[in-house]
Amino acid sequence: MASIHREVLIEDAPDQVWAAIRDFGEVHHRLAPGYVTDTRVDNDVRTVTFANGAVVRELIVDIDDERRRIAYAVVGGSLEPTHHHASMQVFAGEGSRSRFVWIIDVTPENLRAPIAEMVDQGLRVIKTTLEREATAMG
Numbered sequence: 001m002a003s004i005h006r007e008v009l010i011e012d013a014p015d016q017v018w019a020a021i022r023d024f025g026e027v028h029h030r031l032a033p034g035y036v037t038d039t040r041v042d043n044d045v046r047t048v049t050f051a052n053g054a055v056v057r058e059l060i061v062d063i064d065d066e067r068r069r070i071a072y073a074v075v076g077g078s079l080e081p082t083h084h085h086a087s088m089q090v091f092a093g094e095g096s097r098s099r100f101v102w103i104i105d106v107t108p109e110n111l112r113a114p115i116a117e118m119v120d121q122g123l124r125v126i127k128t129t130l131e132r133e134a135t136a137m138g
Contacts (some may be wrong), residue, residue: 001083002112004104006119008127012134017098018068020088020130024060035125040110045075050118061085079115083107098099099124 010017020030025041028047038049044060045073056077063070067089074084093099102123106115 001105001107002107002109002115002121004102004112004116006102006123008100008123010100011126011131012098013096014068014090014092014098016134017100017130018065020133021068021070021088021090022063022065024063024070024072027086030124031129032125033129037120046072047077052118054118079111080113081106081108088137 006046020026023030024046025039027039027046028036028098035051036048037051038047040047046058046060047055048058050054051072053085054077056079058072061071061073068091069087069089071085071087073086074081082104084104086102091099091101100123103117104115106112
């Protein structure tokens with residue numbers, strides 16, 4: 001099993017960052033526009049389409065507003081992992097910053113590199129998008 005763990009500081013308040021992450025059907029607008037081109041929700045499954053053509057179906061496992069955490073598992077799509085579980089969580093940082101943590105556990109091992117690359121690209125877009133929104137509102 002591969003585990004991918006990423007953290008980034010975001011120059012925005014935790015409640016604002018959480019609001020964008022929690023709006024799980026609007027990833028292509030609020031969190032990663034351009035990187036994610038479409039998001040569709042059917043009950044507790046969202047289908048995410050990426051700019052590189054990858055499409056994944058994600059089962060929303062848990063949304064915890066108190067802990068500012070969402071957990072999901074890939075249950076279909078073009079990546080076809082044997083196992084995939086991920087979580088995104090927002091913690092209060094210094095001042096009005098947020099610490100954003102994204103953890104993915106996946107098998108088989110050969111999916112580590114392509115998923116890590118997608119996570120790194122996505123994280124850059126997420127940080128830029130949320131900080132741009134904070135600046136525009138602030």
